[in-house]
Amino acid sequence: MSAWRPYDGHIIPAFYERFEKRWGRGTAPFLDPEVHEQPMPRAQWINPDTGAAVAVVPIWTDDPEHRSFGVFYLPPAGDIWMLRPGPTTFMEPSSGASREQVTLRNDAFKKAVNHAKEFIYGPQL
Numbered sequence: 001m002s003a004w005r006p007y008d009g010h011i012i013p014a015f016y017e018r019f020e021k022r023w024g025r026g027t028a029p030f031l032d033p034e035v036h037e038q039p040m041p042r043a044q045w046i047n048p049d050t051g052a053a054v055a056v057v058p059i060w061t062d063d064p065e066h067r068s069f070g071v072f073y074l075p076p077a078g079d080i081w082m083l084r085p086g087p088t089t090f091m092e093p094s095s096g097a098s099r100e101q102v103t104l105r106n107d108a109f110k111k112a113v114n115h116a117k118e119f120i121y122g123p124q125l
Contacts, residue, residue: 003049018080051076069112085115
């Protein structure tokens with residue numbers, strides 16, 4: 001049985017610390033959408049036995065309408081790895097968003113979450 005568990009709280013602080021250590025100070029605020037008052041989907045898992053963690057988070061670009069989801073892994077010994085689920089780009093749905101825009105965002109999120117789950121649990125047959 002796997003020790004991995006979903007984690008539904010705020011983003012784990014180690015994601016901020018390791019992200020900024022690797023990519024520079026001030027680069028990590030996008031990891032927590034609530035900081036920007038954006039109700040964006042996010043998913044996290046922790047492994048209490050090893051101290052490892054995985055997170056799927058939205059990634060901002062200079063264009064506020066274009067976003068993607070990143071999948072990040074925190075190995076137990078430190079560092080941070082970006083896992084590559086393939087393109088997860090979408091247009092941020094605005095207040096009058098079409099159903100298609102919302103569906104594209106949700107599909108991108110599901111793709112990133114599925115990639116994270118496969119990394120954690122292996123391929124599900």
